[in-house]
Amino acid sequence: MTYDDLTQLYGLDGVVLYPAQGFDSVHAETAQFLASIGLPNDKFFTSRAGVSGSGRDPYVLAPLFALGDRYCPEESQSWHVLGYLPAALVAADPSSGTVYIFQESAREYQVAHRDVAGLVHCLAEFRKLEDAYNSPDPDVEELVETFREAVAAFDPTPLADPESEWNRMLDEVLEEMW
Secondary structure (H helix, E strand, C coil): CCHHHHHHHHCHHHEECCCCCCCCCCCHHHHHHHHHCCEECCCCCEECCCCCCCCCCCCEHHHHHHHCCCCCCHHHCCCEEEEEECCEEEEECCCCCCEEEEECCCCCCEEEECCHHHHHHHHHHHHHHHHHHCCCCCCHHHHHHHHHHHHHHHCCHHHHCCCCHHHHHHHHHHCCCC
16 A cells, blocks of 8 residues: 555545654554555544644543543553544554554454554555445445455454454445445
């Protein structure tokens, strides 16, 4: 995935690049990816670009959860918030680059992607699914299967757990709730 690939899917205004500075404590590959390729930003995934630093920095998980009096597991308190799916918050462990999802109202998190490249690939494939879903008379089962194959070939993590956020959303697509 390149910046050009993302802008073709999301447009110039639909890609958020993170600042190159301020990521001293972030996994090098993660920082490089966020600064050069970025994250999509649209109605499905809202990106939250930012650099940690202040005591109430909303881009670090613990202060953000504290604002809403929400429980934050100790090991995840320093994770960086990447953005929001419709019913989940997406964060990355700055030391490993692993991406996690906190489902709405859940106390625990799920491993969602091996890294931000996996997250962006999954978001891009979902965008393609969404675009095809909105065409006249889509074959929804085929669209979901195509998504599953494309995602699993790149990073099987998002679909490995039957209770994952991605599998939940795909079930909603199959039930034509989108």
